[in-house]
Structures are given as structure tokens and as C-alpha cells.
Amino acid sequence: MGKNGNRPMILTEDLWKTYEMGSEKIHALHGVSFEIRQNEYVAIMGPSGSGKSTLMNVIGCLDTPSQGKYYINDRLVSELSDDELAYIRNKEIGFVFQTFNLLSRATALHNVELPLIYNGTPSVERLERAKASLVKVDLGDRMGHKPNELSGGQRQRVAIARALVNNPSIILADEPTGNLDTATGVEIMNLFERLWEQGNTIVLVTHEHDIAAHANRIIHLRDGRIERDEIVRQVEAQKPQPQTTEAAT
Template identity: 55%
Template structure:
């Protein structure tokens, strides 16, 4: 599903060149649940941006579902992001004046889904994440955990092939983090491919596979038997 070959990414900062990624070789198969973990500056966020087609590598090849990403136009990449990839962000990225229902329905607008159908799909997605009674609440009327559930529902509403989660528990307390990870793991158990960025080892350990990055390189890639997280009382 995801194949990276000798991926590099450089940035210019003043008169210096920053080597954010240095020769990444990685494959992620369908229905895997993978965590990228590393300290600040390790390259994990750059890796996520490239996998999510938000950024292009400076060198190397990226294949997504059998397609060479380098050969895609800007419109093609926008189409892939809308059709193939669901994004979950640490800061939720919800529209503050829109209801939970409208926030979740938003990606379907760009697919041309008729209003009645997209609202029905959005309601179903919110029910799936346990927010069927919060359809018309705005983000400021929801807790942090509920806002993240809205973000997860929005990511899933279009049935993407890949779910990308960038520090999905970073702004949440430990009890709520466990609830969100339980939900993500339930989604994975239903067949979803999940790729996650985190700096928290206890969150990474809930995944099947942990890819550790340091200075833009993969320093380890291990498969683990993820334990079942215990819900806080």
C-alpha cells in the first residue's frame, strides 16, 4: 500500500541545508497499524507529511496504492488526499462555528456528495464514534476528547484507505488518551490501515509496529504484540 524507496527531504534555512529525511526505505501493508516515533527534529512529522501527500520528497520514490506519487499533478494529489487519506490532527482542526455534523460532512462537499446524503453519512460516522447525541454541538461545546472523536469521524466519513494520525492524543489527558486509542484500535480491527506519529512510547506501544526515527533516518523497525489498553475508571 505504502512504499518508500530512498526518500530524502531537504530544506533551506538561511544559508544552511537541513536534511530532514535521509534515505528512508519503508513499506506499510494494508491493515497495518504503524507508529512513527522519535524526538523533536527526528523527521517523523516530515515523514507523515510525505506519506499524506502534503509535501513532496526531494529525492527517492513514493508509491501509494501502486501509483507513483512523483508523477501526480497538484490536482491529482488533492484528489488522493480527499479520496484515499483521512487525517487526524493533534489540534483537531475543526471549524469553530460549524456543528459536529457539518464538520464531519465537510470532506464530502469536495466529492460532490449531495447535501442529504453527506449529512446522513456524517451522522452515521458520529454515531460510530459515540457522538450520536452531539450532532449539533459546536466545538466549544465539546470536551477535548469529544472534539477528537469528531475529528476521527471526519477522517473516516469518506472511507479512506489510510488513516493518518498526527499526535492524536497530544492535547488530551491520560484517561481520554486511552479512550481515543481504544477507538483508533477498534477502527483498525475493522480493517483500516493506520499510520500514527507520536512522541509517547506508551501510545506507540498500542500499535502493531513501531518505526523509530533519529536525525532523519530509520534506526529501528519492530513488530510488537500490542497490549489491550485498560480503560481508566
């Protein structure tokens, strides 16, 4: 998988994303450069309109930058075809959304299986891995339930299990607690903490300080630029050290 500590897992160089609104050009990303190494726990913070959603979409390969380079595990994403992007989304990235985004007609187990279906995993292995993934998020007893039979926290855990099932390089969480009450939010954040401790790389997009505070490193975005990139919690020596790459403005 190319997860080695020395090479950055994610590397962006001068990312621009420009939208044209009539004659006006709007820069959602204004030259963003940073890198994320294996087993980092990064929060991308900023007010709405700061470009954090755009950045997340680019990192998640749902969107492509207008300019600049984005490497994920040394692969230059901006040059990939549609199918290759789908492959990266499938294998390298595990999405967790604010609104959970589960298929409402499918059971928890089937939702978790879905990414494996799209990469052609044989059915026996698929079932095993989906089950294991649900056990990891403590939903071993809810596999046959459909999303509307689960609580908000449980739904989000199904989504996390789905994100984990392909052993992605990074877990990309977009306001994962935005639709949950505080207690459940804490529960989910504890789960992320645990996943990070198990060696996963987590990128969290949020506008809440309390949530961002769970991460080890916070990238502050404002007006499409990185305002501040700070390490908020030092981790043990064997974990790779994040680097402060830029402090623009």
C-alpha cells in the same frame, strides 16, 4: 480501492527531504524506505527533529519529497498535480491532528461532512454518511454541537469521524492524544484499536512510548533515518504480515 493484502498500500523508496537554510542544507529525511500494508497499525516514533512530522506530511500528501519515490495504492505521488494531491488527501487519507483542526464555526456534523463536500457527494448521501461516521465514534447525540461546546475527547472523536467519512486507505494520526488528559487519551486509543479491528489501516505519529505501544509495529526515526522497524505485537494469520524493510545505521 485497491486494498489488497499483497500489494503494499504505502511504499516509499529512498525518500529525501532537504531544506536549504541559507547556504546550509538540512536533510529532514535522509533516505527513508518502508512499506505499509492494508490493516496494519503502525506507530512512527522519534524525538522532535527526527523527521517524523516531515514524514507524516509526505505520507499525507501535504508535502512532496525532494527525492525518492512514494507510492500510495500504486500511484506515484511525487508526480501528481496539485489537484490530484488534493484528491488523494480527500479520498485516500484521513487526517487526525493533535490540535483537532476542526472548523470552529461549524457543527460536528458539518465538520464531518466537509470532506464529502469537496468530492461532490450528493447532499442526501453526504448527510447519511456523516451521521453514520459520527455514530461510529459514539457521537450520535452530539451532531449539532459546535467544537467549543464539546470536550477535548469529543472534539478528537469528531476529527476521527471526519477522517473516516470517506473510507480512506489510511488514517494518519499526528500525536492524536497530545492535547488530551491521560484518561481521554486512553479512550481515544481504544477507539483507534476498535477502528483497526474493523479493518482500517492506521499510521500513528508520536513521541510517547505508551501511545506507540498500542500499535503492532513501531518505526523508530532518528535524524531523518529509520533507526529500527520492529513488530511489537503479532497478529492473527489472516492479517497481512508487516515486513521489516530496513535497519539503517
